[in-house]
Amino acid sequence: MRDGVRPLTFKSLNVVIGCVAFGFITDFKQALALRILEGLVNGNVATVRTMVSEVVVEKRFQPHAFLLLPISFNVAAMASPLMAGQLADLAGKYPDKFGNNAFLKAWPYAPPAILSGSIMLLAFFAVLLFLEETLEPLKDRYDPGVAFTRRVRYLLFGTKISTATRAGHEDATDEEMSHMITEYSDPSERDSEEQRSPMKAVKTTPMILPTRRMFTKNMCLTLVSYAIQEYHITTYNTLWTSFLSDPVDKEGKLKLPFFFSGGAGMKPDQIMWSLFIVGMMGLPTQLFIYPRISRRLGTLKMWRKFMLGMPLLYFIVPYIAAMPSTTPPPAGKTGFVVWFLIILVQIMMVGTSTFVVPAQLVLTNL
Secondary structure, rough: OOOOOOHHHHOOOOOOHHHOOOOHOOOHHHHHHHHHHHHHHHHHHHHHHHHHHHOOOOOHHHHHHHHHHHHHHHHHHHHHHHHHHHHHHHHHHHHHHHHHHHHHHHOOOHHHEEEEEEHHHHHHHHHHHHHOOHHHHOOOOHHHHHHHHHHHHHHHHHOOOOOHHHHHHHHHHHHHHHHHHHHHHOOHHHHHHHOOOOOOOOOOOOOOHHHHHHOOOOHHHHHHHHEEEEEEEHHHHHHHHHHHHHOOOOOOOOOOOOEOOOOOOOOEEEEEHHHHHHHHHHHHHHHHHHOOOHOOOOOOOOHHHHOOOOHHHHHHHHHHHHHOOOOOOOOOOOHHHHHHHHHHHHHHHHHHHHHHHHHHHHHHHH
C-alpha cells in the first residue's frame, strides 16, 4: 500500500477494455482468457471497501456505510439487465430496422458491451478528477487530477479549496460525528464521556505493525468464512443465467424428487427480467428493513441466522427445470408456475444476501 489506494483504482479500471472486448469474442477460449485478464487487473471491490473503512472510522456507523456497496449493486442490477436485454441481438429482435446491419449480425452482443465500457470510462474520469486519497499518511500528497478539478472549479465558480479549508471541513465533520454519537448513544455512555477531559485528543501518527500481527484466530476464521461465502454466492450468480438459458430436456423424463435434467431454455430478454427482480426487491430491503434487523440482532447474530437460508435456496433452484410449462419442449419454460418459482427463489436470494454480505464486510473490518 506504498502508493495509496487511489492508484490501485486507476490500475483496476483497465477493465474498461475488457468490458468492450467481451462483446467481440467468438469462442469459449477467448471468453475464458478475457475473464482471467479481467480478474488480474480488476480490484475495484477490494479498493472501495478499503476506502470506506478508512473514511468511516466509527464502528457504529460502518454497517450503514458498507450497506452502500450492496445498494449500488442493486441499482446496477435493476438498470443493467434492462439495458443489456434491450441492446443485445438487435438484428434478431428488430429485423425490420437492423436486419441488414452486417456489424450487428456479426457481433450481436457488441452494443451492450460498448455501453458497459462507456460507463466504466465515465467512472475512470470520475476517479481521476474527483476521488481523493484516503490513506492517512498520503492524504496531503499532491494529485494532479484533483488539483486540476479544483483549478477548474475556481475558474468557473470563484471558489478555491485550500488545505486549510479541507482541514476545517474535516474538523467540522468530526464535530458533527461527535454530536451524532452523543445523540444516538446510551445515557450511561454520554455520562461517562462528559466526565472525561474536554480537551481534544492530539492526532498522532499510528505505529506501523508487522503484517503477521493481524492474522489472529478471529481474523483467520472470518477470512475463511468470507472466502466460502464469496465462493458459493459468486457460483450461484454465475450458474443462474447458465441454468435459465440451458435447453429444456427434450425427452421430458422426470423421476422426482431427484432425477431430472435440462434447464429453463429461456431467451436473454426473459433472463433479464429474472435479474431485474433482484435489484427491484433488494433496494427497498436494504434501505428500510436491513437497518432495523441489524440494530435488533447485531451483526454476528444476523449473519448466522440469514446464512441458513442459502442451503434451502440452492436446493429449490434446480426444480425450476421440473416445473410444468405452458409450452412443450424444446421451447423454453413459461407459465405461472415457472415464474412463480423464479420470483420465489430470487426473493429468497435477496432476503439472504442483503443481510449476509454487509454483515460479512463489517465482521471482516472489525
